Amino acid sequence: MAVTRIIDGVAVEVWHDVASIAELAAREPLEGLTEEYVALMGQPGQVFDGQSFSDPVTAAPSPDLVDIEANRRVGLIMAQEQQLAAVARANQLLRKRIEDGSWTAAEETEADALDAAASAIGAIRVAAEALKTNPVGIPADFTDDSHWP
Incomplete structure (x- = not known):
């Protein structure tokens, strides 16, 4: 399974081949963090809306x-x-x-x-x-x- 770290609704990191979030917690310092960890495939920079990942919408030049x-x-x-x-x-x-x-x-x-x-x-x-x-x-x-x- 792949686990994606989400901070403020944006995917910032992806771990591949992780058996469970508990396994990831054993390898990474997760204590005290409030980020969500989602067992979905997302790519860094994508936005997570609570259900799925999408590419961010960039502001039109102004x-x-x-x-x-x-x-x-x-x-x-x-x-x-x-x-x-x-x-x-x-x-x-x-x-x-x-x-x-x-x-x-x-x-x-x-x-x-x-x-x-x-x-x-x-x-x-x-x-x-x-x-x-x-x-x-x-x-x-x-x-x-x-x-x-």
């Missing part, structure tokens, strides 16, 4: 999901709280350049790094907007790297 993906990618470059600090620092450097006419070598390096991060974040925002306004709709694989800078 502008909100594109924004979530864009924010995830921006966060890989710089966390939101760091972005606010970077904008403030960039403004300080700009004011210094206007008032003093120049930067130190360290300030120029810092300004270049801030500019590169801002450009990368801007490119992600442009790609997100292009996905959201695509005349043929948002592609199903919009999270694939091929759609992003």
